[in-house]
Amino acid sequence: MRPIKFNYEYDRKIKAGFIGCGAHAFRNVYPTFDYAPVDLVAVCDLNAERAEIYRKRFGAENIYTDYKEMIKQEKLDAVFVVLNFDKEGRPMYPRIVPDLLEAGLPVWMEKPAAYTADEVERMLEVEERSGQFVLVANKRYFYPTFEKAKQIIGLEGFGQPVSINGRYPLTLSPYQEDIATRTGLHWFQDICHPMSGIHFLMGEVKEMCFIEHQPSGNVQALLQFKSGGIGNLQLASTQAPTSPLERFEVIGSNQNVVIDNGMRLIYYKGSKGSGEYGKAPVYIGDDPADGPVLWEPEFSLGQVYNKNLFLQGMVQSVSYFANAVLEGKKIERSTLRDSLHLTKIFDAFKQRSGKWITIG
Known part of the structure; x- marks a missing residue:
C-alpha cells in the first residue's frame, strides 16, 4: 500500500460526487476521504434534508436529489455510490451504475453488486463499452x-x-x-x-x-x-x-x-x-x-492501523481507486469482473x- 497521507497533504485530488447518504456511508465511507486524494464536490440523496446534513458534515459544495442532474451540472472525475436494497431485497446498483459509466465516470460502489450474475454481466458490457472502470468494495x-x-x-x-x-x-x-x-x-x-x-x-x-x-x-x-x-x-x-x-x-x-x-x-x-x-x-x-x-x-x-477503517481495508480501497483515477489507470483488484465470479x-x-x- 502507498504511504498514508492526510487529505490536505495531497497536491492532486479527484473531484468526486457521492450518491447515497445512509448510515453505512456515514460510518465507513465518507470518513475515508480524510486519508485519500478525494475532493468531495457534491452529495446526492432522495432526501434533500439528509443530503444537506452530509454536505455540511463532510465539506461538499452542493446537494442534489437527482443523480442525473448532479453528473450533468458538476465537473466530476469519479462517483462513489452507496445504496440500500429495494423492497425485494435486491441491490439497486444495476439501475444507476450504467448511467454513470455512460457519462464517462469511473465508479466506486459498495457491495453486493447485484442479485444475479446476468445483472453484473450487463454492467460489465457497459463498463467495457465506456472505457471506464468500476471498483466494487469487497473489503477482503x-x-x-x-x-x-x-x-x-x-x-x-x-x-x-x-x-x-x-x-x-x-x-x-x-x-x-x-x-x-x-x-x-x-x-x-x-x-x-x-x-x-x-x-x-x-x-x-x-x-x-x-x-x-x-x-x-x-x-x-x-x-x-x-x-x-x-x-x-x-x-x-x-x-x-x-x-x-x-x-x-x-x-x-x-x-x-x-x-x-x-x-x-x-x-x-x-x-x-x-x-x-x-x-x-x-x-x-x-x-x-x-x-x-x-x-x-x-x-x-494512536496509529491509523488500529482504526477500523484501516483494519477493514476501507481506506485502502478508496485510496486505490482514487489514485487509479488520478493516474489514468484501470484497477486490477476488486473489479466488477471479480464481483461477477x-x-x-x-x-x-x-x-x-x-x-x-x-x-x-
Whole structure:
C-alpha cells in the first residue's frame, strides 16, 4: 500500500460526487476521504434534508436529489455510490451504475453488486463499452490480514496452496420446489464477504457442492478451484454471537497461514524438536526462531492501523481507486469482473443442495 497521507497533504485530488447518504456511508465511507486524494464536490440523496446534513458534515459544495442532474451540472472525475436494497431485497446498483459509466465516470460502489450474475454481466458490457472502470468494495481484497496472507502464500517455502477452510455466519433459506429457487436471500447476499477473501487467496472456483441443515440454515460447501486446490466453507448461522465472526486457514507445503477474526494473522512454519516418536523431549524446534509467528494490532497507540477503517481495508480501497483515477489507470483488484465470479457463487446457492455445480 502507498504511504498514508492526510487529505490536505495531497497536491492532486479527484473531484468526486457521492450518491447515497445512509448510515453505512456515514460510518465507513465518507470518513475515508480524510486519508485519500478525494475532493468531495457534491452529495446526492432522495432526501434533500439528509443530503444537506452530509454536505455540511463532510465539506461538499452542493446537494442534489437527482443523480442525473448532479453528473450533468458538476465537473466530476469519479462517483462513489452507496445504496440500500429495494423492497425485494435486491441491490439497486444495476439501475444507476450504467448511467454513470455512460457519462464517462469511473465508479466506486459498495457491495453486493447485484442479485444475479446476468445483472453484473450487463454492467460489465457497459463498463467495457465506456472505457471506464468500476471498483466494487469487497473489503477482503484490501484487509491487511488478507493482503499479508496472500504475500505469505506467495513465498517459495509455502509452496502451492493446497486447501482452504473458512467459517462465516450466514443463513440459507430453504429451497422451494414449486418455484425452483430460494427466496428471502437479502442477507445471504453477504456471501461476497467470505467468498471474496477465498477468491483473493485461492483464485476462481471451478465447481462446488453444498449441503444444508434446515431450519437453522447452516451450510457446508465443498469448493474445487481452477488451480487444482480444494476448500471448505462453513456458513455457521447459529454460532455463538460472542465467538470470533470468521476464520480462514490456507494449507501449503508443511506451512499454514490463519486469519482469525479478521485481524489476527498466524503463520505456522518450522518444525518441532528432534527425536524419535515417543522419545522427543522438547516440543520447541531446534531453531526457536524458525517457528510460528503471530501478528495482531495493539490499540494503545494512536496509529491509523488500529482504526477500523484501516483494519477493514476501507481506506485502502478508496485510496486505490482514487489514485487509479488520478493516474489514468484501470484497477486490477476488486473489479466488477471479480464481483461477477462472486455473484455466480451466490446464484449457485439459490439452487438445490447436494449436487455439484459448475461455476461458468
